[in-house]
Amino acid sequence: MSKPDSQQDWLSEWHLHPRSLELLCSWDDRRGVLLASADDSGESVIPNVVALCAPDHIIEVHPSFSNTQWEEATLVLSKKQIQGDLLSGPFPTKICLIVHRLHESPEWMLHRLQGLFERAGRRFVCIAATDRLEQIPGKYRSFFDEWT
Numbered sequence: 001m002s003k004p005d006s007q008q009d010w011l012s013e014w015h016l017h018p019r020s021l022e023l024l025c026s027w028d029d030r031r032g033v034l035l036a037s038a039d040d041s042g043e044s045v046i047p048n049v050v051a052l053c054a055p056d057h058i059i060e061v062h063p064s065f066s067n068t069q070w071e072e073a074t075l076v077l078s079k080k081q082i083q084g085d086l087l088s089g090p091f092p093t094k095i096c097l098i099v100h101r102l103h104e105s106p107e108w109m110l111h112r113l114q115g116l117f118e119r120a121g122r123r124f125v126c127i128a129a130t131d132r133l134e135q136i137p138g139k140y141r142s143f144f145d146e147w148t
Contacts, residue, residue: 010048013041020145024125025053027094030117032126034102034133034144042129043100049127050096057092063104070112077120099128103135110140117143 011021014035024031033049035042050058059073077095099105099113113126128144130136 010045014045014147016147017145020147021052024049024145027123027125030120030124030126032117032128032144034136034141034146035127035129036133036146036148037129037131039131042131046098046100046127046129050098053094053096053125053127055092055094055096055125057095058098059095060098060100061109062100063106063109065109067108070109074112074116077116077122077124079121095122095124097124097126099126101130102128102140103130103132110137114140114143 016033020033023029024033035045035049057076059076061070061073065073074097076092077097097116102110105113116124117126126144133141133146133148
């Protein structure tokens with residue numbers, strides 16, 4: 001499947017493993033992409049990566065979130081089937097979790113993110129961005145394909 005020229009333009013600016021994009025868009029696992037740059041370009045390209053994945057549900061979290069806000073935002077990842085009101089609309093199957101400024105996330109949030117990668121009841125794609133890759137411990141970076 002060929003991508004529009006505009007997507008090829010921004011994609012050519014990032015170094016990534018050839019299968020990374022294919023695996024990210026397959027929706028068969030819990031996968032992540034870490035957009036690591038020396039400036040804020042990782043944050044600005046998040047919408048492009050989301051568009052490539054074409055999710056039917058997007059969750060955005062920020063380092064300033066409280067534990068309660070995190071729980072509310074990520075609740076759908078723990079549900080394996082529709083629960084509650086049937087009028088709530090279609091149950092999402094392609095969930096994209098966006099984590100802004102991963103390097104600023106508190107330790108508890110990184111730990112919770114690790115838990116989602118290891119045990120979430122749902123498959124999802126996580127897109128995170130950082131301009132300080134060296135500040136993110138390796139145990140958390142290991143869940144991501146790093147695009148630099």
